[in-house]
Amino acid sequence: MNKIDITRIRRFHRTVTREAGVLDQSFLGRGRPLGLARVLNAIGRGITEVAAIRDYLGLDSGLMSRLLRGLEDEGLVSTTPAPDDARRRIASLTDAGQAEFDAYEDLSNTRAHRLLQNHPNAQALLDAMDLIASALGQHAVTFEEVDTRDSRAIWCLTQYFDELARRFETGFEVHLSKDPEATSMIRPQGAFFIALSDGLPVGCCGLKGHGDWGEVKRLWVAPSARGLKLATRFMDRIEATAHDLGQSVLRLDTNSQLPEAVAMYRRLGWTEIDRFNDDPYPDVFFEKRL
Amino acid sequence: MNKIDITRIRRFHRTVTREAGVLDQSFLGRGRPLGLARVLNAIGRGITEVAAIRDYLGLDSGLMSRLLRGLEDEGLVSTTPAPDDARRRIASLTDAGQAEFDAYEDLSNTRAHRLLQNHPNAQALLDAMDLIASALGQHAVTFEEVDTRDSRAIWCLTQYFDELARRFETGFEVHLSKDPEATSMIRPQGAFFIALSDGLPVGCCGLKGHGDWGEVKRLWVAPSARGLKLATRFMDRIEATAHDLGQSVLRLDTNSQLPEAVAMYRRLGWTEIDRFNDDPYPDVFFEKRL
DNA sequence: AAATTCATCTGACAATGGTCTGATAATCAT
DNA sequence: ATGATTATCAGACCATTGTCAGATGAATTT
Incomplete structure (x- = not known):
């Protein structure tokens, strides 16, 4: 020190x-x-x-x-x-x-x-505040199940897509207002969760229902809240919810350019499987039997 | 907002x-x-x-x-x-x-x-704290004239050279412990200043004496304190000190890869002149008559 | 030398915050 | 139904903090 x-x-x-x-x-x-x-x-x-x-x-x-x-x-x-x-x-x-x-x-x-x-750089100042508030209040993060049209959910999703657009140069074209997938992440087909730290949304994750199996979508954690194991807590919730909804298998896709994510899924007991959709962005596919 | x-x-x-x-x-x-x-x-x-x-x-x-x-x-x-x-x-x-x-x-x-x-990223946390503390305490920055061997001065200079090494790929090889220039930034030839925000060093600047003219060296402001016009306040002090030491001309060199710096010198009334040394790093040279 | 200004101290007092004991009424467990 | 538990309330009380007017002694001005 x-x-x-x-x-x-x-x-x-x-x-x-x-x-x-x-x-x-x-x-x-x-x-x-x-x-x-x-x-x-x-x-x-x-x-x-x-x-x-x-x-x-x-x-x-x-x-x-x-x-x-x-x-x-x-x-x-x-x-x-x-x-x-x-x-x-x-x-x-x-x-x-x-x-x-x-x-x-x-x-x-x-x-x-x-x-x-x-302040000459207000954005950096806000990011710094988020980081500190998350660090000091890391035991105070709560989870809430919300509709995908909830304003806080939309804020998280916007952040999520912005980040994807930054990390993948191909960019992303998503119109959240008429997102076709959103409805399948609402009960009874699926579910959508956000994480709140003292009222501020700091992460989200969706479970999309495909009948007897579920798909994990849009797992995102705010940069300021990374390292606090929120993703793991999200996955616990998703698994419990999938079980409640009668889904026996969970799948998800991700990208090898996100090695932290890939490593986490392995650690949480997911196994790699063959491609199960024709989405052009993902190149790694996982499955977990409940 | x-x-x-x-x-x-x-x-x-x-x-x-x-x-x-x-x-x-x-x-x-x-x-x-x-x-x-x-x-x-x-x-x-x-x-x-x-x-x-x-x-x-x-x-x-x-x-x-x-x-x-x-x-x-x-x-x-x-x-x-x-x-x-x-x-x-x-x-x-x-x-x-x-x-x-x-x-x-x-x-x-x-x-x-x-x-x-x-915390998973202690360094980022500290940087965030510095940024916020500087923003909140921006009226509380004080200046102190110190010896170049003062531990706080050395800390600033280390940060400064680290930053140069990062910005110029050629790298920098400076051994602060036996820096030949340091002694010419001590009275009566020259002077060296640091800026303190509530005790934490957040910037430095040296005046190197060459007899009847002075040279501004090692102007550095911590990232967390940028935008607070500290550089301008340093230059005011340097000019006053040069005047006290009987120097009628100030010179400095800098690099066109640092456009903020170049713009600032112009704004403060410096005029561009021909190269006055054979140092390989700088490519822009300024002069100011007092 | 006298008057004024200044930094600190003293005593009186009020406001606020904090603690404790027991009262009251609603609810729960048996 | 009875007793135990729970959430809030009320009163008594104390420590701490904050405010004010005036006292004291040192320094400065006239």
Whole structure:
């Protein structure tokens, strides 16, 4: 371990802590203590169950209750018992609360906006942020099954095809809006999954149904999230889903120009088979019996 | 401004804030409130004047005084009046204080260490951190005149030659330890500057003395700090120093494969001249009269 | 020499965040 | 039905942090 490497991390940490402090100050400028602001923001971000907020912010139940009461007294939040279990309570923003939340959002967004505008290479900056956020939050990646027309799914697929176009010089011509394959990756024929890191999509993978066998399609992991074994976790999910759908065999095609992918499939117990389609791009074909 | 870009920044911010909170918690584990720990760390990092600490941590003078007293009572810190102005006070760590500071350092370092070890691409992670820290702290870059044998100067020069070796396929053979040019970039013949961002070297530039004229050498800015106009600030300093040393003309050589550099010199008022040395690498030559 | 300015300190006080104990009401297990 | 468990709430309490006015002693200005 290099000494200057530690210096670099420590410097990063200090800078970013200071930045966070500045934002906290600007939040305080709205005349509300930070505790209340944090709860309001959690609710605004869609964390509505009291227990979930407490967990997210790491608060004691007594303190949580008082903060919630404070927001209610201000008329920013209202709470109702959960329909299925009246012990749990659901918090939601009133109109005034929504307005306050928006004001907080504006403070953050303005700061973010200015940071990007003042930087000579905003794209590199964003990539760097993704990389770091993924590294720090690598235990927090969740998976969600979505429709292929979900906006986050489309974002992943766009990234995926962009990357293919970059790596294969022949290019790719895909019109996602009327993608003929998309419908076969929707239940009950197939399925489509995305991986989310704190709400940001960082990967996708599809299972296309062909009756009694399934085909793995469009496995993609964002560059910032590579090395975190997301692909393996995707494949676990795909296999489980294929099993549920009554498929006994999985197949997939890939390209020898992607040696990491080929090596991974071998490691996960796939066996190479003969070409099973006439797609011009792939040149390696795999199969796995469940 | 793209909406998902804002999402990405916000996600980054949340992740990093959470990370900072975790470190604060581990600091609290040493049984001392955060305020005291922060003051102790500031002193350990070399911020010794009471006013400077107050400024750095953004504290009220009353609170500052009390925290300092607390550390003194614990026997971790001692204060003395400043020799030139007995109103100001200088804080310093006692042996026990140094030991405590080291313990805090260990907590941070261990965390940093583990982060790097668990990541598939530590180098990319560090580069990303540098980029972000430079972007966030772009107003905090300071310049320092140092000897060319200073360890930070050598680090910059190593980076510089590595980069040249990468950009010019012919390669570079420089032995920094017995670099014949280094001594002519030391006073009184010349000078050498480095740029520091929160303690991390992010650039360098040398002025080599040739009697009545000076030569600009080894201007380098770290990739993470490019676009922040550091090169311009270096040149301002070099010109001022050359003037002080009684040099009336500055010259430099560069290469047409570095079009950003060539464009910058033109913008700063340099005029192209004929070759003035027989170095094989450069093919463009500039002069500026002061 | 007196007045002013300055850096720090002290004491009083308020706001905030955090912890704990026990109350309440809903739900679950037996 | 009874007791145990669960989620939230309320009250008491303390430590920490933040704020303010004025005191002290050193330096600077007039």
